Amino acid sequence: xxxxxxxxxxxxxxxxxxxxxxxxxxxxxxxxxxxxxxxxxxxxxxxxxxxxxxxxxxxxxxxxxxxxxxxxxxxxxxxxxxxxxxxxxxxxxxxxxxxxxxxxxxxxxx
Amino acid sequence: xxxxxxxxxxxxxxxxxxxxxxxxxxxxxxxxxxxxxxxxxxxxxxxxxxxxxxxxxxxxxxxxxxxxxxxxxxxxxxxxxxxxxxxxxxxxxxxxxxxxxxxxxxxxxxxxxxxxxxxxxxxxxxxxxxxxxxxxxxxxxxxxxxxxxxxxxxxxxxxxxxxxxxxxxxxxxxxxxxxxxxxxxxxxxxxxxxxxxxxxxxxxxxxxxxxxxxxxxxxxxxxxxxxxxxxxxxxxxxxxxxxxxxxxxxxxxxxxxxxxxxxxxxxxxxxxxxxxxxxxxxxxxxxxxxxxxxxxxxxxxxxxxxxxxxxxxxxxxxxxxxxxxxxxxxxxxxxxxxxxxxxxxxxxxxxxxxxxxxxxxxxxxxxxxxxxxxxxxxxxxxxxxxxxxxxxxxxxxxxxxxxxxxxxxxxxxxxxxxxxxxxxxxxxxxxxxxxxxxxxxxxxxxxxxxxxxxxxxxxxxxxxxxxxxxxxxxxxxxxxxxxxxxxxxxxxxxxxxxxxxxxxxxxxxxxxxxxxxxxxxxxxxxxxxxxxxxxxxxxxxxxxxxxxxxxxxxxxxxxxxxxxxxxxxxxxxxxxxxxxxxxxxxxxxxxxxxxxxxxxxxxxxxxxxxxxxxxxxxxxxxxxxxxxxxxxxxxxxxxxxxxxxxxxxxxxxxxxxxxxxxxxxxxxxxxxxxxxxxxxxxxxxxxxxxxxxxxxxxxxxxxxxxxxxxxxxxxxxxxxxxxxxxxxxxxxxxxxxxxxxxxxx
Numbered sequence: 001x002x003x004x005x006x007x008x009x010x011x012x013x014x015x016x017x018x019x020x021x022x023x024x025x026x027x028x029x030x031x032x033x034x035x036x037x038x039x040x041x042x043x044x045x046x047x048x049x050x051x052x053x054x055x056x057x058x059x060x061x062x063x064x065x066x067x068x069x070x071x072x073x074x075x076x077x078x079x080x081x082x083x084x085x086x087x088x089x090x091x092x093x094x095x096x097x098x099x100x101x102x103x104x105x106x107x108x109x110x
Numbered sequence: 111x112x113x114x115x116x117x118x119x120x121x122x123x124x125x126x127x128x129x130x131x132x133x134x135x136x137x138x139x140x141x142x143x144x145x146x147x148x149x150x151x152x153x154x155x156x157x158x159x160x161x162x163x164x165x166x167x168x169x170x171x172x173x174x175x176x177x178x179x180x181x182x183x184x185x186x187x188x189x190x191x192x193x194x195x196x197x198x199x200x201x202x203x204x205x206x207x208x209x210x211x212x213x214x215x216x217x218x219x220x221x222x223x224x225x226x227x228x229x230x231x232x233x234x235x236x237x238x239x240x241x242x243x244x245x246x247x248x249x250x251x252x253x254x255x256x257x258x259x260x261x262x263x264x265x266x267x268x269x270x271x272x273x274x275x276x277x278x279x280x281x282x283x284x285x286x287x288x289x290x291x292x293x294x295x296x297x298x299x300x301x302x303x304x305x306x307x308x309x310x311x312x313x314x315x316x317x318x319x320x321x322x323x324x325x326x327x328x329x330x331x332x333x334x335x336x337x338x339x340x341x342x343x344x345x346x347x348x349x350x351x352x353x354x355x356x357x358x359x360x361x362x363x364x365x366x367x368x369x370x371x372x373x374x375x376x377x378x379x380x381x382x383x384x385x386x387x388x389x390x391x392x393x394x395x396x397x398x399x400x401x402x403x404x405x406x407x408x409x410x411x412x413x414x415x416x417x418x419x420x421x422x423x424x425x426x427x428x429x430x431x432x433x434x435x436x437x438x439x440x441x442x443x444x445x446x447x448x449x450x451x452x453x454x455x456x457x458x459x460x461x462x463x464x465x466x467x468x469x470x471x472x473x474x475x476x477x478x479x480x481x482x483x484x485x486x487x488x489x490x491x492x493x494x495x496x497x498x499x500x501x502x503x504x505x506x507x508x509x510x511x512x513x514x515x516x517x518x519x520x521x522x523x524x525x526x527x528x529x530x531x532x533x534x535x536x537x538x539x540x541x542x543x544x545x546x547x548x549x550x551x552x553x554x555x556x557x558x559x560x561x562x563x564x565x566x567x568x569x570x571x572x573x574x575x576x577x578x579x580x581x582x583x584x585x586x587x588x589x590x591x592x593x594x595x596x597x598x599x600x601x602x603x604x605x606x607x608x609x610x611x612x613x614x615x616x617x618x619x620x621x622x623x624x625x626x627x628x629x630x631x632x633x634x635x636x637x638x639x640x641x642x643x644x645x646x647x648x649x650x651x652x653x654x655x656x657x658x659x660x661x662x663x664x665x666x667x668x669x670x671x672x673x674x675x676x677x678x679x680x681x682x683x684x685x686x687x688x689x690x691x692x693x694x695x696x697x698x699x700x701x702x703x704x705x706x707x708x709x710x711x712x713x714x715x716x717x718x719x720x721x722x723x724x725x726x727x728x729x730x731x732x733x734x735x736x737x738x739x740x741x742x743x744x745x746x747x748x749x750x751x752x753x754x755x756x757x758x759x760x761x762x763x764x765x766x767x768x769x770x771x772x773x774x775x776x777x778x779x780x781x782x783x784x785x786x787x788x789x790x791x792x793x794x795x796x797x798x799x800x801x802x803x804x805x806x807x808x809x810x811x812x813x814x815x816x817x818x819x820x821x822x823x824x825x826x827x828x829x830x831x832x833x834x835x836x837x838x839x840x841x842x843x844x845x846x847x848x849x850x851x852x853x854x855x
Contacts, residue, residue: 004603
């Protein structure tokens, strides 16, 4: 059955055209070999996020916007990410929380 | 005297004077390079590898941008080496074709924003051009189009997206005047672009989270509206932080969606928070941050604030230098030439030209492929009005600017098919019933004014259904297949499939029409001086050269043959010398009435002769018409005629319409009157010429013939035709003696 026939038969969803964490990690190696370690790190964070559901992804983005979250909320998000193995993304969130505290970008908890 | 003199009233009225020009004002950020308040470059790294000072600011005072750059943005292994390099020495390395791109990329990775700004400010325009030729990531240049319209008409969007793809754009960006229309616009443009060509990337520029949602559902295939700013105030006013942007960047990658960020000099000044810094320094911070957050590329070069940069001295230069910083940071450069930065055609061309010549990953980050008035980003630097100009510029310079000529019949067919596909899919998915009158208008339309049948509510309703039903690109592909558009479905499915491989997430990636990824990885720029780097293949060169307006001598012959009037001029026999002192002879060129039948002025040769004869008759002269067969030279034709005339006065007429009055005792290259601008010689002027020839014959005073007022580029319009017509004249030359002709009308 061709790929298009599979679509026609309703056997394909967006999940079937998702990039996998392994592929993203392989792309990270390519980026690193082409003198862009930051792009590589982005792909590595993406690998951690590849299986995170869409709505959760959008929710974390919203949390990281200015004055959306308290320190505790960001800490909880970081912990949740860490727990599911998203260690790089968790570190990013913790780093954000520290800078947000210093620069007044946390939400008032009051 | 208060009154401005006429010369300046005239100059004031020229279009360039609609533009605003600002006095340089560093306090307001109205300064392109090197503000007195720009920091000295500095970098202090603690023993534990922490950056504790960046461009004069201590760690405790880092704003969000400094903090992110300090943590992620600099290659500390090379930082000491590059920070110690003299600015001019580094600038020379940047320009020198003998120094490989990779070496510049290595060094620049360790440079702070202030260092970057200082070094790239040293480059002069021609140096920027060479450096850009060398430093852009992708070898093959490319271009991006805007496709929008005032009513978010999905049929017109589809037709125009197909048209953009046919002209060669490899990315298409749409947006909405009505926010709620975004999903419909994305679907219509995706379908249209896929009809036009395989592998066209499509985005819909809207608010960040909404754009991400479209990406997650496959309704767009890349994103670009992820804005970075150079000051903390403006950054957070934009409702983001470097960390939220970094997360967003990873979110796109996690779904296999290409993305780049957007910045651009002048944005901070425009929003009144430039902190006294130069536009270029603030942009150096943005570019550094783009690399730091892991974005593969940057759209910059002013963008929405290009006109702000353009208003100050060296501002236009700084826009190009911004792009070059992106390239040197080893990122994809989408090089502005986007929002219209001048009312003047000269000025906007000047702004684009060096980038066009150098080549970039995307010359324009938004060439308005639709009419100016339909561009919902606002008019672009280049628009549908200018596509032919742009195509001809490519041909003039032998430069690949990413576009190609498109055959009108092919574009018509693609527009029809794009409209049919969207009509069918919208009906099939229950999004809208778009009627046939509307469809027919959209196929033919130059712009939304030509589609009065469009229902402005349709895109809003369709968008609501797309959003509420959770429709994805897979559903669109299925609908296309169900409606018999298998080839279009296959192309869009291939774009979804590409997400799984992710090769297009690498720097500066586009798909070619065989769905091969061209990127920093697969198609690296290897310019190292003459004879290296990108050169169009012969096939591509043919696409660049073959503009639809080009004409050959054979084309010209065919045009002339269609105007043939064989009965208008008949050969009577050999021409003898006359003796009547009132006789004037009109000598015509060899091709007249044989291969050439119309003049450049648009008269038939018979009409031109009729006017000459009438002018002679009005002054009481008799006339004969003689074809001079052995020369194409108008002076000799006129002189030959004069020697056959009883009065000794002759008129020479070339078939293309150039005419003169000659006298038998003059040297061949002399004449009495010359009507040299053939395209502007009309009936009355030929009649005047005939009358004056008669006056010369009678010894009376001729009336002065005045050239009409004209600002046409006469030579540009007609010289290629003249070359062809002269070639035809020459091919008609024989040794046959002059022949008398009978003219009838």
